[in-house]
Amino acid sequence: MHVLPDSFDMLSSSCLKDNPWHKFPFTGFVAMLSAIITLMIDSMATSLYSKKHKTALVLPESGGDQEMAVVEAAAHSHFHGHHHGSKLEVEGSQLLRYRVIAMVLELGIIVHSVVIGLSLGASNNTCSIKGLVAALCFHQMFEGMGLGGCILQAEYKFVKKAAMAFFFSVTTPFGIALGLALASSYKENSSRALITVGLLNASSAGLLIYMALVDLLAADFMGPKLQGSVKLQIKSYVAVLLGAGGMSLMAKWA
Structure with a gap:
């Protein structure tokens, strides 16, 4: 909600040169390109997973080391067995899809979290930091709930679940720490900062809009x-x- 408008503001700032930043809508273009690239990654990853496990069924990673169980189709199998195998194959295909979604969403949220953490850490406006931190906490909470639901649907093992939760948890603090480290040399209104953060915000917006x-x-x-x-x-x-509506209200402070 706030990422795309921020990108528009940054890339149309008066601190940037008229040519080319004021002559072409880079924010919309980068967001559109990011959404298309996300579609390509999503489609190709699903296709590769499906081809790789064409003769296998993905089982939940809840126990055991074996993740794949080969489903052998007999030419003259009983109808009940054939129906049961088809149902398991559909469920396995859906599980593959959930895993691709979880990984792509994790990637998008990580990039987004680093960017907003960097902006917060490098900010010199102390008056708005308290409100920004409160809004950021709610923002990350809802993002975490959405990502957590996707991870649960993917039915990973505990180690993978913990790793994905860990990376989500540390990316924003990492961005804040990076922003604090660069605060002395980082200038929010410099052309380099405006272009870098603006393009990253636009790409994050396109990715997250597609995923949502x-x-x-x-x-x-x-x-069904x-x-x-x-x-x-x-x-x-x-x-x-x-x-x-709730996220729109929080975007006022974010």
Whole structure:
């Protein structure tokens, strides 16, 4: 909510040269390019995973060291066995999809968290830091809830879950520490800082918009659970609108 407007402000700043920064909408272009690249990564990763495990079924990583169980299809198998195997194959394919989504979302949130941490750590405006920290805490909490749900759906082993949670937890403090270290030489209104942070914000915005609309909202709303109940769809839409409204309010301070 706040990343894209910040990028527009930075890349259209009067501190930058008119040519080319004021003659071309770099923010929209980079965000669009980032969304397309995310689509490419998402599609290719899913395709590679599917081809790699074409004759195998991905099982939850809840126990044991073996992650793949080979599903052998017999030509003259019993109907019940064939139906059961098909169901397991669909579930395995869906699990692969969840894992790709979790990894891509983790990558996008990590980049975004480092950028906002860097901005906070390098900020010299002490009056706005308290409000910014409070907004940032809520912001990270909701992002963590979304990422945590994706990680749970992916059904990783405990070690992978802990590693993904750890990297999410340390990226913002790392960005803040980096910002503090660079505070003496970092100038928010310098052309280099405006261009670097502006382009990173635009790329993060494109990635997160794609993930939110395609891999999260569309996947849930077009799934069989919500498609089977109009009442549940209405409740979900209300929840989405309330969440968007809450994030919009927090964007005022972020």
